[in-house]
Amino acid sequence: MGSMDESSYTPWPEPHPNQTRVMLLGTYHMSNPEQDTVNVEADDVLTAERQRELRELADRLEQWEPHRVAVEMPYDRQDEVDTEYEEYRTGERQYDQEGRNEVVQVGYRQADRLGHEFVAAIDERPPDPEDDPFDDRDVDATRKRDVPLPDVGAMRREVDERLSESTIPEYHAWMNTEDELRANHDLMFDAGVRADPDDQFGSPVALAFWYDRNLRLVHHCWRTMAEDDDRILLVAGAGHVRVLRHLFDETPMFCPVSPRPYLPSAP
Numbered sequence: 001m002g003s004m005d006e007s008s009y010t011p012w013p014e015p016h017p018n019q020t021r022v023m024l025l026g027t028y029h030m031s032n033p034e035q036d037t038v039n040v041e042a043d044d045v046l047t048a049e050r051q052r053e054l055r056e057l058a059d060r061l062e063q064w065e066p067h068r069v070a071v072e073m074p075y076d077r078q079d080e081v082d083t084e085y086e087e088y089r090t091g092e093r094q095y096d097q098e099g100r101n102e103v104v105q106v107g108y109r110q111a112d113r114l115g116h117e118f119v120a121a122i123d124e125r126p127p128d129p130e131d132d133p134f135d136d137r138d139v140d141a142t143r144k145r146d147v148p149l150p151d152v153g154a155m156r157r158e159v160d161e162r163l164s165e166s167t168i169p170e171y172h173a174w175m176n177t178e179d180e181l182r183a184n185h186d187l188m189f190d191a192g193v194r195a196d197p198d199d200q201f202g203s204p205v206a207l208a209f210w211y212d213r214n215l216r217l218v219h220h221c222w223r224t225m226a227e228d229d230d231r232i233l234l235v236a237g238a239g240h241v242r243v244l245r246h247l248f249d250e251t252p253m254f255c256p257v258s259p260r261p262y263l264p265s266a267p
Helices: 048-062 075-089 102-113 152-165 168-175 178-194 204-224 238-250
Strands: 020-027 068-074 120-123 231-237 254-257
Touching (some): 020 102, 020 238, 068 075, 102 231, 178 204, 178 238, 204 238, 231 238, 238 254
Parallel strands (some): 020 231, 020 254
């Protein structure tokens, strides 16, 4: 069992007896699906150097000895995950030849390294709201307070530069710092609370949808775990980490923990 103190990185809580610890590894979408507010221009993770770095990441996370690996894949596609993961486990598929995404390269690889027979698919998107009452309201979207907010353009440039200049373990260390986790939420909550119609999250309804989705991730994490699972590694986009940390902390049977003690110092 890993002996490092995950709670040393505040504001992560201290685990209590009998709680299942959930390590929240915020990652990036390695296949460039362009689904986020700030998207990473990811290079090819199948190159020899990136594969070496991914093996190093697996070496580091293996020290924590997770009993379960959960990934950001739809829960109702568990059969597909089972089939695909088994193909990687048996060598029918090779990590350095296909699967340019974090589910395969981080999630499957880690579970395979640990000898797990199962990878849990835990994502579930709630139904889209039929209407948004804020669309019909006279909403004052002015900021009213001069508070510092991240510049989206600068964030995009920085994430690309960081990735190009860092190893994959170093990049994950940086992504999971409190400043980076906070920046994404600042943008979402600024637009959502003000109900800015020009923003992707420009409504309280959009924020409620986001929390609903993440609550479902917590539910499926519970549903798929075994009674003796003391440590779960959850691999998800870094934008999920702050809300998942809050939700797991509010759920009495879980305790969220940081991956940073097992990663290199953030560059």
